[in-house]
Amino acid sequence: DAGITQSPRYKITETGRQVTLMCHQTWSHSYMFWYRQDLGHGLRLIYYSAAADITDKGEVPDGYVVSRSKTENFPLTLESATRSQTSVYFCASRSGGLREKLFFGSGTQLSVL
């Protein structure tokens, strides 16, 4: 199916473990984003990418790593998970500049114990 998909949908891990959240879009959109959603904070930008091999930090990048070797994939890695990274993570993509709308995935609910 066309669209933007995130996996896994739910993930439980332990502190100190490495975790990778996957994001795949089928539209060949140039821009991709990772947001985390926390109660009382709304959505905060972690990282974004304007094209393959081009990534940049957002508001809350510490503890996260991204890569974009292919246009359609934008994985987010927590190198050593902490409890404060318990959150719902959303991937989004956009075809062009800010005038275009964002398409969001369904989210990954991550719990770090």
Place this chain on the structure above:
Amino acid sequence: AQSVTQLDSQVPVFEEAPVELRCNYSSSVSVYLFWYVQYPNQGLQLLLKYLSGSTLVKGINGFEAEFNKSQTSFHLRKPSVHISDTAEYFCAVSDLSGYALNFGKGTSLLVTP
């Protein structure tokens, strides 16, 4: 940097009543403004956007918003809400040269019979 403040974290309203969700932004430059909606356990969807031109913007599902530059506001309105409008609503802003949106903390709209 641009930011938005959503003045109400929760808005309870009865079915068929009108509703206004308030959003104020801070920026010294021209901006794009957006409203997104998040239904339970889903990603965000675009409701409407203001890019330029007419200050009254109409979106999907009967929602509209008015851009007021002098008051730096972009309030969302609907004349008669339905139970199905129960969701989280996010206001977002970006300057014209940016890459990513800055989201507010969200307003939870609860429509009851």
